[in-house]
Amino acid sequence: MQEKLQLLKDLQALDRDRHTLLEQRQKFLGEQGLLQGELDRIQAMVDSLTTEMNGLDEQRSELTEALTIEEGNITRSEERLPQIKTQKEYVAILKEVDMAKKLVKELTEQIGAKDSELSALGADKDEKDGELAGLSEAADAKRGEIDTELAELDGRLDTMGSQREELLEQLPVSLRKRYQLLLERRNGLAVVEAKGGACLGCHMHLPPQQFNSLYVVKDVQSCPHCNRLLYIEKPD
Numbered sequence: 001m002q003e004k005l006q007l008l009k010d011l012q013a014l015d016r017d018r019h020t021l022l023e024q025r026q027k028f029l030g031e032q033g034l035l036q037g038e039l040d041r042i043q044a045m046v047d048s049l050t051t052e053m054n055g056l057d058e059q060r061s062e063l064t065e066a067l068t069i070e071e072g073n074i075t076r077s078e079e080r081l082p083q084i085k086t087q088k089e090y091v092a093i094l095k096e097v098d099m100a101k102k103l104v105k106e107l108t109e110q111i112g113a114k115d116s117e118l119s120a121l122g123a124d125k126d127e128k129d130g131e132l133a134g135l136s137e138a139a140d141a142k143r144g145e146i147d148t149e150l151a152e153l154d155g156r157l158d159t160m161g162s163q164r165e166e167l168l169e170q171l172p173v174s175l176r177k178r179y180q181l182l183l184e185r186r187n188g189l190a191v192v193e194a195k196g197g198a199c200l201g202c203h204m205h206l207p208p209q210q211f212n213s214l215y216v217v218k219d220v221q222s223c224p225h226c227n228r229l230l231y232i233e234k235p236d
């Protein structure tokens, strides 16, 4: 009987430590998630700027192409002028050239506007690239630290897992099940001390008869209020 209680106490102590480690593990994973989230956020901004710039580049190419065509038209029209025979034709060509020149002016202005936009976006992107590079470096360093911590934690958790299995195997199946169930339902605390007539798990008073019976253990007893398994530290 005493042996069973000792097993339960050992198991509980182990599970409490294990719980702390698992919480730490979650915390580390959470930190990693936050770092990644921040990196993803900036990367998304960079990506969106890149897409926008690509779109502008494309528009600029189309404008440049149109400009080249218009400039070609002007050259061709002007080359035709010396061969013109009638006044009417002459006026028509001059009008064509005039219109083409207006278009060239407009296109040049539009290209200039795209260039300004591109340069503003480029500056914005450079800034974000810089931010991302800085953050990546910091995040890599931090992630490296966290990975080391996690590896160490996982090693300890592995060892604890084996120790836990060994302890559990030594308990009768029914007690093992009770313990596991209580661990889940009672927030990781299944085995508690009874002291001063009370259960230290829920702090409720135990029936005096039950409390006294804990000194002459015959079976593993449960608190009637919280069902946790009770043990008593006997005075030396």
Ligand SMILES: [Zn+2]
Residues within 6 Å of the ligand: 199, 200, 201, 202, 203, 204, 223, 224, 225, 226, 227, 228
């Ligand atoms: Zn209790």
